[in-house]
Amino acid sequence: MSARSSISRRDAARRSPLSADFSRLWVAQGAGVAAAQIAELALPLLAVLTLNASALELGLLGVARWLPFLLLALPLGVLVDRHRRRPMIVVSDWGRAAFTVAIIVAAVAGVLTMPALLLLAAAIGCFTVLFEVSYQSIVPSVVAPSGLAAANSRLAATAAAVQVGGPGVGGLLVQLITAPFALLVTAGGYVISALAVGGIRAPEAPPTERGRFVDELRAGLSFVRRDKYLVANLGFSALYNPFIQWVMVLFLLHAVDELGLDAFQVGLILAIGATGALAGSLLAGPLTRRFGAGRPILVTAIAECLVLLVLPLADASWGAPTLVIVLGLVFAVGDAGATLSSVILITIRQLRTPDHMLGRVNASMRWVSYGTIAFGAAIGGIVGEFVGTRLGILIGVLLTFSAVIWVMLGPLPRVKDPAELAIAERREPVMTSTE
Numbered sequence: 236m237s238a239r240s241s242i243s244r245r246d247a248a249r250r251s252p253l254s255a256d257f258s259r260l261w262v263a264q265g266a267g268v269a270a271a272q273i274a275e276l277a278l279p280l281l282a283v284l285t286l287n288a289s290a291l292e293l294g295l296l297g298v299a300r301w302l303p304f305l306l307l308a309l310p311l312g313v314l315v316d317r318h319r320r321r322p323m324i325v326v327s328d329w330g331r332a333a334f335t336v337a338i339i340v341a342a343v344a345g346v347l348t349m350p351a352l353l354l355l356a357a358a359i360g361c362f363t364v365l366f367e368v369s370y371q372s373i374v375p376s377v378v379a380p381s382g383l384a385a386a387n388s389r390l391a392a393t394a395a396a397v398q399v400g401g402p403g404v405g406g407l408l409v410q411l412i413t414a415p416f417a418l419l420v421t422a423g424g425y426v427i428s429a430l431a432v433g434g435i436r437a438p439e440a441p442p443t444e445r446g447r448f449v450d451e452l453r454a455g456l457s458f459v460r461r462d463k464y465l466v467a468n469l470g471f472s473a474l475y476n477p478f479i480q481w482v483m484v485l486f487l488l489h490a491v492d493e494l495g496l497d498a499f500q501v502g503l504i505l506a507i508g509a510t511g512a513l514a515g516s517l518l519a520g521p522l523t524r525r526f527g528a529g530r531p532i533l534v535t536a537i538a539e540c541l542v543l544l545v546l547p548l549a550d551a552s553w554g555a556p557t558l559v560i561v562l563g564l565v566f567a568v569g570d571a572g573a574t575l576s577s578v579i580l581i582t583i584r585q586l587r588t589p590d591h592m593l594g595r596v597n598a599s600m601r602w603v604s605y606g607t608i609a610f611g612a613a614i615g616g617i618v619g620e621f622v623g624t625r626l627g628i629l630i631g632v633l634l635t636f637s638a639v640i641w642v643m644l645g646p647l648p649r650v651k652d653p654a655e656l657a658i659a660e661r662r663e664p665v666m667t668s669t670e
């Protein structure tokens with residue numbers, strides 16, 4: 236066997252989806268998702284139950300959490316491509332843990348105000364941007380190109396599995412020990428994530444040579460703009476994400492004030508919904524192999540928007556058990572579609588992007604797709620303040636159908652095997668033996 240073949244085989248084993256380094260990344264992701272799931276429920280409930288937040292104030296909380304993507308994603312993308320990505324992830328996790336602890340201390344001391352919560356949530360959001368841009372950029376360093384789809388499915392399945400229990404546990408913790416103490420779990424999850432990522436030993440590709448900052452930033456945007464598949468990917472997220480956030484901002488307030496549900500029941504609804512995310516992550520691979528990538532993306536986009544129409548119809552007269560089951564199933568269908576399409580779209584993005592551009596491309600995608608969430612949260616809060624949560628939810632749901640129209644008009648429905656879209660750098664080398 237040649238030396239080159241031996242090295243290739245060792246490299247393939249090291250970058251297997253079951254390698255030790257991927258396992259560490261896997262643990263970090265699970266801990267981080269668990270942390271985020273508790274915060275996703277505990278922060279708005281802290282605002283509602285402790286600070287008596289209105290629909291507008293909940294919208295502002297959403298803006299504080301998501302606006303950093305609009306302001307920081309692009310420059311941080313350049314920063315990530317200029318440096319090793321693993322230390323960036325570790326720093327982001329420690330930063331999020333520290334500011335989460337600050338919220339807990341302020342709340343327990345009785346000095347937490349809505350402006351202070353907004354500032355601290357924004358600080359956490361800044362480190363979340365750094366984490367998101369760095370995290371997705373490091374996956375190809377620990378997984379070979381042929382394993383990206385499997386790795387992304389495993390990561391999505393883990394996230395979904397955590398989400399099944401996360402909201403329910405979060406709601407129960409809020410119910411039993413109050414929202415501030417529930418956030419201790421969030422801080423602990425970020426710490427575990429930082430320690431796990433710090434243990435990864437796989438070498439990263441060398442950082443790019445530094446040019447003018449603005450030129451590098453433009454290069455990332457230009458790369459996305461020139462690729463029709465990345466543009467289609469971006470548009471789908473940029474249209475769906477802000478309007479589903481609009482719906483969720485109002486739903487949490489609507490569930491407590493209008494439907495009479497408590498924190499545990501709201502968490503249970505989201506936990507049932509997360510079972511759909513688990514199913515979507517597990518079905519992504521088989522459905523893609525059976526039907527190609529395009530058809531599942533289109534079908535799930537239609538399904539997840541249609542099922543949301545049930546939300547404004549829900550009424551307190553149905554009773555809490557019925558509401559939990561029906562609304563849980565609504566979110567299960569929606570989460571299944573969102574997770575399934577996300578696995579496919581992330582794989583396409585990684586296959587279409589060279590390693591030295593991943594930070595900037597991920598940042599460009601996050602800048603638009605996550606940055607627009609801030610606008611959705613703000614406008615949703617304003618609309619809910621003026622027309623009420625029920626009508627506000629209906630308007631938000633109807634606007635999610637713009638994402639379906641975008642997908643139907645783009646190239647995604649015609650994609651079959653995502654591997655066929657891979658650039659040369661992402662194709663598996665042919666290993667030969669001289670034996």
